Amino acid sequence: MDDQAEKEMSTSSGSWLGRLWRTIAVPLAAVLLAMLIGAILLAISGADPIKAYSALFDGAFGSMKAFGRTLAKATPLIFSGLAVAFAFKAGLFNIGAQGQLLFGALVSAVAGFMIHGLPPFLHATLALLIGASAGALYAAIPGALKAYTGAHEVITTIMLNYVAINITDYFADGPFKDTTGGNIVARTPEILDSARIPTIGNIPLGFVLAVLAAVVVWWLLWHTTLGFEIRTVGLSPHAAKYAGMKVAFTVILTMVISGFLAGAGGAIETQGIVGRYQPGFNAGLGFDGITIALLGKTHPFGIIPAALLIGAMKAGASTMQFDAGVAKEITDVIQALMLFFVTADMIVRKLIHARDDGGEKITLSGWGQQ
Amino acid sequence: MAENLALEIRNVTKRFPGVIANDNVSFNLRKGEIHALLGENGAGKSTLMNVVYGLYAPDEGEFLVNGKKVEINGPHDAINYGIGMVHQHFMLVPVFSVTENMILGSEVTKGTSLDLKRARKEILEISEAYGLEVDPDAIVEDIPVGVQQRVEILKALYRKANILVLDEPTAVLTPQEAEDLFRVMRHLTEKGVSIIFITHKLKEILNVADRVTVMRRGKVVGHTTPAETDQQGLATMMVGRDVLLEVEKAPAQPKDVVLSVENLTIKDERNVSVVKDISFDVRAGEILGIAGVQGNGQTELAEAITGLRGIDAGEITLSGERIPFEKPRWLVEHGMGHVPEDRHKHGLVLPYDLADNMVLCTYYQKPFAGAFMVRNRDAIQKNADGLMERFDVRAPSTAVAASTLSGGNQQKVIVGREFSRPLKVLVANQPTRGLDVGSIEYIHKEIVKMRDEGVGVIVVSAELDEILSLADRIAVMFRGKIVTVIDAKDATREKLGLWMAGSNPDEE
Ligand SMILES: Nc1ncnc2c1ncn2[C@@H]1O[C@H](COP(=O)(O)OP(=O)(O)OP(=O)(O)O)[C@@H](O)[C@H]1O
Ligand SMILES: [Mg+2]
Numbered sequence: 052m053d054d055q056a057e058k059e060m061s062t063s064s065g066s067w068l069g070r071l072w073r074t075i076a077v078p079l080a081a082v083l084l085a086m087l088i089g090a091i092l093l094a095i096s097g098a099d100p101i102k103a104y105s106a107l108f109d110g111a112f113g114s115m116k117a118f119g120r121t122l123a124k125a126t127p128l129i130f131s132g133l134a135v136a137f138a139f140k141a142g143l144f145n146i147g148a149q150g151q152l153l154f155g156a157l158v159s160a161v162a163g164f165m166i167h168g169l170p171p172f173l174h175a176t177l178a179l180l181i182g183a184s185a186g187a188l189y190a191a192i193p194g195a196l197k198a199y200t201g202a203h204e205v206i207t208t209i210m211l212n213y214v215a216i217n218i219t220d221y222f223a224d225g226p227f228k229d230t231t232g233g234n235i236v237a238r239t240p241e242i243l244d245s246a247r248i249p250t251i252g253n254i255p256l257g258f259v260l261a262v263l264a265a266v267v268v269w270w271l272l273w274h275t276t277l278g279f280e281i282r283t284v285g286l287s288p289h290a291a292k293y294a295g296m297k298v299a300f301t302v303i304l305t306m307v308i309s310g311f312l313a314g315a316g317g318a319i320e321t322q323g324i325v326g327r328y329q330p331g332f333n334a335g336l337g338f339d340g341i342t343i344a345l346l347g348k349t350h351p352f353g354i355i356p357a358a359l360l361i362g363a364m365k366a367g368a369s370t371m372q373f374d375a376g377v378a379k380e381i382t383d384v385i386q387a388l389m390l391f392f393v394t395a396d397m398i399v400r401k402l403i404h405a406r407d408d409g410g411e412k413i414t415l416s417g418w419g420q421q
Numbered sequence: 422m423a424e425n426l427a428l429e430i431r432n433v434t435k436r437f438p439g440v441i442a443n444d445n446v447s448f449n450l451r452k453g454e455i456h457a458l459l460g461e462n463g464a465g466k467s468t469l470m471n472v473v474y475g476l477y478a479p480d481e482g483e484f485l486v487n488g489k490k491v492e493i494n495g496p497h498d499a500i501n502y503g504i505g506m507v508h509q510h511f512m513l514v515p516v517f518s519v520t521e522n523m524i525l526g527s528e529v530t531k532g533t534s535l536d537l538k539r540a541r542k543e544i545l546e547i548s549e550a551y552g553l554e555v556d557p558d559a560i561v562e563d564i565p566v567g568v569q570q571r572v573e574i575l576k577a578l579y580r581k582a583n584i585l586v587l588d589e590p591t592a593v594l595t596p597q598e599a600e601d602l603f604r605v606m607r608h609l610t611e612k613g614v615s616i617i618f619i620t621h622k623l624k625e626i627l628n629v630a631d632r633v634t635v636m637r638r639g640k641v642v643g644h645t646t647p648a649e650t651d652q653q654g655l656a657t658m659m660v661g662r663d664v665l666l667e668v669e670k671a672p673a674q675p676k677d678v679v680l681s682v683e684n685l686t687i688k689d690e691r692n693v694s695v696v697k698d699i700s701f702d703v704r705a706g707e708i709l710g711i712a713g714v715q716g717n718g719q720t721e722l723a724e725a726i727t728g729l730r731g732i733d734a735g736e737i738t739l740s741g742e743r744i745p746f747e748k749p750r751w752l753v754e755h756g757m758g759h760v761p762e763d764r765h766k767h768g769l770v771l772p773y774d775l776a777d778n779m780v781l782c783t784y785y786q787k788p789f790a791g792a793f794m795v796r797n798r799d800a801i802q803k804n805a806d807g808l809m810e811r812f813d814v815r816a817p818s819t820a821v822a823a824s825t826l827s828g829g830n831q832q833k834v835i836v837g838r839e840f841s842r843p844l845k846v847l848v849a850n851q852p853t854r855g856l857d858v859g860s861i862e863y864i865h866k867e868i869v870k871m872r873d874e875g876v877g878v879i880v881v882s883a884e885l886d887e888i889l890s891l892a893d894r895i896a897v898m899f900r901g902k903i904v905t906v907i908d909a910k911d912a913t914r915e916k917l918g919l920w921m922a923g924s925n926p927d928e929e
Contacts, residue, residue, distance in 0.1 A: 275794040276785045279777070286770050292729060293759070293767040294781045295750030 078346050078353070080403045081392035082360065089385040093377060103375040107382070110370025111363035117370075119253030123324055125355075125362030127152070127333075129261035130316025131340025132358050133268050134309045136349040138204075140272060141305035142285035147193060147208025148313040149337025150215030151186035155314025156321045157219045158185035160328035161227055163242025163321065174245035179318045186314015187307045189215065194306025198299035204306070212337075220330050229327070238329035248323040257323035262355060264312065269351040271308075281305050313337055342390040361386060426488060427452045427584050427615040428473070428504070433482030435468055437825065439817025442468040443479070444639040450584065455606060455616045457626045459659050460636035461857040462829025463815055466619050467509060469636075470586045474506045475499040486584070505577025506586040509828075509855075510765070511569055515562035519555055520544055523576050547578050552608045565716070567598030574605070578614075585609065586617045591625060592855045595714050595883060603629045621857050623652040635659050660859040670869045673893040675704035679877035680726070680846045685735035687721045695721045697901040698735070703846065703877040708868065710892025710909070711881045714921050718901040719881045720762060723850045726879070727759040728752045729767070740845055753782045756845035760835055760852050762881070764828075768835045771824035775816060776805035778823050779838045812837035813863070829860035836864055840871060847871055850881040865891060885914055899923045 090100035111121045131148045138145035159182025166174060193207040224237035231240060248257050272278035283291045284301045291298050317333055325332045339361055346360070347353030364386065368379035392399050428450040435443040442465040450456050458466050472479045475495040484491050486502045493499050499506075513522050524540045541557045548555055553571050561569060570590055577585055587606075591599045606616055606629060620626060626633055627647045635643045635658045643658050656664040680703040687696035696718040703709050713719050724730035726737060728749035737744050745751050752759075761767035769778050780789050780801050788800040805819040814833045816826055823831060832852070839847070849868060853861040868891060872878050882888050888895055889912060896906045897920040905920050919926040 274796055276790045276796060277794050279784055279796065283770055283773075283781075286772055287766075289766045290768070290770045290781065293749060293761060294784075295728075295748075295753055 074348055074350075075353070076403060077396045077399050078348060078357070078393055080399045081346070081389050081396075084392050084399065084402070085385050085388035088388055089381060092384065093381060098375060098377045103371055103377045103381070106374035106377075107364065107367040107371040109374070110367030112367075113370075115253045117366065119250065119255065121359065121363045121366040122253075122258040123250070123255045123362075124365040125358040126255060126257040126261045126323065127316040127320045127336045128339050128343055128358035128362055129258075129265060129354060130312050130319065131337045132343030132347060132354040133264060133340075133351060134313035134316070134337075135340040135344035136347065136351065136354055137268055137272075137312060138305055138309040139344060139349045140278075140285050141281045141302060142288070143194075143197070143302065143305060143309075144205050145190070145193075145208055145306065145309050145313075146205055146341065147190060147211050147215075147337075148309070148316075148340045149335070150208070150212040151190050151310040151313035152317035152320075152337040153215045153219045153333055154189045155182040155186040155317030156325075156333050157222060157227075157239070157317075157328045158182045158314075159246075159318035160239045160242055160321045161222075163246030164240045164327070166246075167243070169245055171245040171247075174243065175248055175322060178242070178246045178322060179248070179315065182318030182321065183311045183315035186317065187311035190306040190310020190313070191303060194303035197306070198302040216330075219328070223328055223330055227328075236329070239327045241327045242322060246322055247326065248319060250323070255323050257319040260315075260319060261358075264315065265351040265355055268312070272351070277304075313340070316340075339386075342386060342393075345393045346389060425451050426485070428617075429485040429488075430469070430473060431483045431485070433469065433472055434480045435465075435472055435477060435482075436480050439821065441639050443472065443482075446482075446636070446639070446641055448634055448641065450615050450617055451632075452615050453610045453613055454631040455610055455618050455629055457630035457633045458617055458619045458636065459621075459623075459626060459633055459655060461638075461659055462621075462855075462860055463638075463827030464636040464659075464857075465639045466636060467588055467827075470506060470588055470617065470619070473499065474504060474586065500580050500582070503581060503583045504586070505574075505580060505582025505584065507570065507573040507577065507588065507590055509588040509592070511573055513561045513569060513572060515560075517561060518557070519559050519561060519564075519572050520557045522561055522572060523557075523579050544575065544579065548575055551575075551578060551605065551612065553578075553605055565598070566593050567595065567601065570594070570598075570602070571605070583613060584615050584617075586619075588619045589621065589855060590618070591620055591622060596885075597714075599625070621855065623655045623858065626655065627652065637661060656858045659857070664858050665862050666858065668865045668869060668890040671873070673707045673872065675707040675893070676875065677705055678702045679705045679740055680879075681738045682722075682726070683736050683738075685722070685725065685737065686733045687718070687725055687730065688733045689721065694733075695901050696725070699901075699903050700735075701896055701903060701906060703879055705845070705875045705877050706872055707893045708872050708878040708880055708891055710888040710895045711879060711898060712885065712888045712895055712917055712921060713883070713898035715883050717898045717921075719898050720850070722898070723762065723848055723879070723881050727757060727761075727848050729761075749782075753842070756843060758839040758842060758844040758847040758876075760832075760839055760847070760849040762850035762854075764831055764835055769823045769831060772822050774822055775809070775814070775819045775826075775834055776801050778834055779805045779808050779819075781838065783842065808834075808837040808841060811841075812867075828855040829857055832856055832860065832864065836867060840867060844871065844876045846877045846879070848879045848881070851883065852880065853882075853884070853887060861887075885917055888917070889914065897921055 093100040093103050110117055112118055131152055134148045135145055159178045162178040162181045169177065193204045193211060196202040196207050197204045220237065223239055227239045229238050229240040250256065272282065280296045280301050283294065283296060284298055288298050316336065320333055320336065321328055343354055343357045343361055347357035364382040368382045371377055372379040426449050430446065430448040433443050433446045446469055460466050468477065471477045473484065475493040475498050484493055491502055514525065520537060520541045523544055544557050553575055555568060555571050555575060561572065590602060594602060610616060618630060630647055633645045634641060637659060645658065652666060656666060683700050685696055685699045686694055689695045699722065711719055721730060725732050725746065728747055731746045739755055739757065765771060770781065783789060788797055790796050802819065809819060812833045814837065815830050823834060852868065853864055856864065868878060868880065880891050892909045894906060895909055895912050896903045897917060899921060916926045
C-alpha cells in the first residue's frame with residue numbers, strides 16, 4: 052500500500068520511528084479493538100474473557116510445542132498473505148489465492164505419492180515447485196483475462212475459486228483417491244517420506260521457507276527493475292505505458308508470481324503438515340490471506356507478524372475451547388472484526404486520533420483493458 | 422471598513438515536512454470583489470486556499486467570515502459559512518450527469534429516494550440567475566472542460582456559496598472559454614459574490630481583478646491593483662527579479678529532416694477520424710510549433726508520434742527509420758524525448774519520490790540497473806542529485822513524493838529527465854501549462870537550448886503567445902488537418918486566430 056513503509060525499512064533519514072509508528076498504528080489499534088469487542092461478546096455470553104484469552108495465549112505460546120503449532124499454522128498464511136499483497140502492488144485484487152492454494156496442495160500431493168525413487172531433498176523440492184507452479188498457472192488465467200479482455204480480476208478469481216474447489220474435490224474423490232484399507236473418504240494417498248518437509252525440533256522448516264519467501268518478495272519489489280515495473284503499473288498504468296513498460300505482460304506476470312506464492316503455501320501445507328491432499332484441510336487459508344495482507348499493510352515484513360497473530364489464534368483456539376469452555380468460533384469473529392477495522396480505517400483513525408499516513412494508495416483498476 | 426470584508430485570514434502558518442508552505446499569511450477579501458492571488462509555483466497559494474476550505478488544518482491562524490470569527494474544521498464547515506472552491510484539478514464524477522454531480526454530498530431526498538426532479542429544477546434556476554448555461558442531463562465526461570468548470574462553479578453556488586475560490590481556473594481553458602468565465606465572474610460579483618482568483622496569466626489579472634495580493638515562498642510580499650502596475654511589474658513583484666517575458670533566441674539553423682510524418686490518419690475510440698491525412702517534416706535545429714484550439718487533433722497527433730497511440734494509416738520516420746507504433750521504449754532508445762500533455766497522468770508517478778521519477782524511462786538501463794535486474798540505488802540517487810541542481814528543482818530533498826511538489830517543480834522534474842538524455846527529437850506538449858512566469862522563462866530557455874544543440878523540436882501549445890515566441894515555423898491544426906504551415910516571421914496573433922477558427926486570412 053505504500054512505499055512509505057519501504058522507506059521506513061531502508062532509509063534512516065528523518066523520523067524513522069515516527070513513520071513506522073504511523074504505518075502500524077492503525078493495524079495495531081484494529082487488533083486491540085477487535086480483541087476488546089471479542090471480550091465484550093465473551094462476557095455477554097457468560098464466559099470469563101480473561102480466562103478465555105489467557106487460555107488462547109497459552110495454547111499459542113504456552114510451551115515450545117504450542118509455539119511450534121503457531122508457527123505451523125502461520126506458514127500457509129504467510130504465503131497466502133504474500134500472494135494477495137504481491138498482486139496488490141500491481142493494483143490487482145487477487146481474491147483467488149484460495150483456488151491457487153488448493154491446486155498447489157493437490158498437485159504437490161500427487162507429485163508426492165506418484166513419483167518414486169528420488170532422494171528426499173530432491174523429491175520434496177520438486178513436489179513443492181510443481182505444486183507452486185500449478186498455482187501459478189491457475190492464476191495466469193485471470194491475469195490473461197484481465198490483460199487482454201479487461202475482465203475484472205475480482206470477479207474472475209472469485210468464480211475460479213469455485214472451479215478450483217470442485218476440480219480438486221473431483222480428483223481427490225476420483226482419479227487420485229486413496230483406496231488403501233477400504234478408505235471411503237475423499238483424499239489422496241499419503242505422500243512418500245521423501246516428499247515430506249520436516250519439522251526440526253519444534254520449528255517447521257516450512258515456516259523458515261515462508262520467511263525466506265517474504266524476504267525474496269521484498270527484494271523483488273523494491274530492489275529489482277521488475278518490482279519497479281510492477282509497482283508502477285499498480286500506481287499508474289498510464290505512466291507505465293509512457294515509460295515503455297509492457298503493462299499487459301506485467302499484469303499477467305504479477306498474477307503468475309502471486310499464484311506461485313499461494314500454490315507454494317498449499318504445497319507446504321500438504322508436504323509439511325497434512326501429508327496428503329484432503330479437501331477441508333485447506334479451507335479458508337487463501338481467504339485468510341486477504342485479512343493478513345491488509346493487516347500487514349501489504350508489506351512483506353508486515354505480513355509475517357500478521358500471519359503469526361492469526362496463526363496463534365488458530366493454534367490456541369482448541370486450548371481455549373477446552374480450558375475455558377468457549378466455542379472456538381469466537382476467534383473467527385475476532386478475525387472478522389480485525390478485517391473490518393483495518394479496512395474501515397477511518398473509524399480507527401478517529402478513535403486513536405491518527406492522521407492519514409499519506410502513503411501510496413493503490414487505486415484498484417476498474418473494468419477495461421490495461 | 423471591517424463590515425465590508427467577506428473573508429479575513431489572519432496570520433496563517435502551515436508547515437509540511439521540510440517546507441513552510443504558509444508563513445504567517447494574512448489576506449482579506451472585500452464583498453463583491455475579484456481578488457487575484459499571484460505567486461510563483463510553490464508559493465503556497467493552493468495551500469492557503471485548502472486551509473480556508475478546511476482541507477488542511479493550519480498550524481496557526483484564524484478566520485473571520487463577514488466580520489465574525491469562525492472555526493473551520495473541514496469542508497463541511499467551510500460550505501456552511503458560504504465558502505465554495507473550484508480546485509486546480511476538478512473533482513467531478515465523470516460517469517454521472519451534471520445534476521447528479523451537483524447534488525453529490527447534499528442530496529435532496531423525497532422520503533428515502535433522491536428527488537432528482539427538484540434538484541434539476543433548482544439547478545436550472547441557479548444557472549439562469551447567474552448566466553451559467555449547462556445541460557443538467559449531460560454526462561460529465563462528454564462535456565468540454567470549460568463546461569465542466571461551469572458545473573464546478575454551479576456546484577458551489579448550489580451550496581449557497583458567496584465566497585468563491587477559483588484555483589487556476591483558466592489553466593485548461595481555451596481563450597474563448599476563458600472569456601466566458603470572466604463574463605460569468607463579473608456577473609457573479611454584481612450579485613454580491615466575492616471571488617478569490619488564482620492564475621499565472623498576468624494578462625488575466627490585469628483584465629479582471631480589482632486587487633492583487635502577491636505571495637513568494639510562503640509569505641505575502643505585496644499588494645497592488647491593475648491600475649498601478651503592468652505585466653512586467655507583476656512579474657518582478659512575484660519573482661523578485663526582472664523576468665524576460667519574451668524568449669530570446671537567434672534565428673534557427675535547420676539541418677536535415679529528423680522526423681517526417683506522412684499521410685497520417687488516426688481514428689478515435691468511436692472510429693471518427695481525429696487526424697486526417699497529415700504530412701509534415703521537422704528538421705534538426707528548428708522548433709515547429711503546432712497551434713490550434715484544444716481538441717482539433719493535436720493531442721492524438723502528439724500521442725502517435727511519441728508511441729502512446731496507434732494509427733490507422735500513414736507512417737512516421739525518425740532519422741530515416743520507420744517508427745513502430747505504441748512502442749514508447751523503442752522511441753526512448755532512438756532519441757525521442759517527450760514532455761507529455763498531462764503530467765499527472767503520463768509524466769509522473771505521483772507517489773514515487775523524485776529519484777525514481779527521474780529514471781522513469783531509463784530505469785532498466787546501465788548504470789541504473791545491473792545484472793539480475795538489480796537496481797543501482799547509488800546511480801539513481803546521483804542522477805537525481807545532478808538533475809535537481811541543473812534544473813533548479815525546488816524540493817526539500819529527492820526523497821519526497823512527486824505529489825508534494827508544486828506544478829512548476831513537477832514540470833521541471835519531467836523536463837530534467839527528458840532533456841538529459843541524448844535526443845534527436847523532442848515533443849513538448851503544453852510544456853508550460855500551469856507554470857509561473859519565472860518557470861516559463863526557464864523552460865523556454867531550455868527548449869531553445871535543445872534546438873541550438875541540433876534537436877528537432879515540436880511544441881504543441883494552446884497558448885498563442887507561447888507558439889509565437891518559441892516557434893520557428895508554425896503549423897495550425899483545425900478539425901484534424903494541418904490547414905497551413907507558415908514561417909513564424911510572417912505570423913501574427915490575428916492571422917493565427919483566423920486560421921485556428923477555420924478561415925483563411927489570405928483569402929479575405
Ligand atoms: N500535501 C503536501 N505535503 C507536503 N508538501 C506539500 C503538500 N502540499 C503542498 N506542499 C508544498 O507546499 C508548498 C506550497 O505548495 P502549493 O501547492 O500551495 O503552491 P502553489 O502556490 O499553489 O503553486 P502552483 O502555482 O504550482 O499551484 C510547496 O513547496 C509544496 O511542495
Ligand atoms: Mg496551486
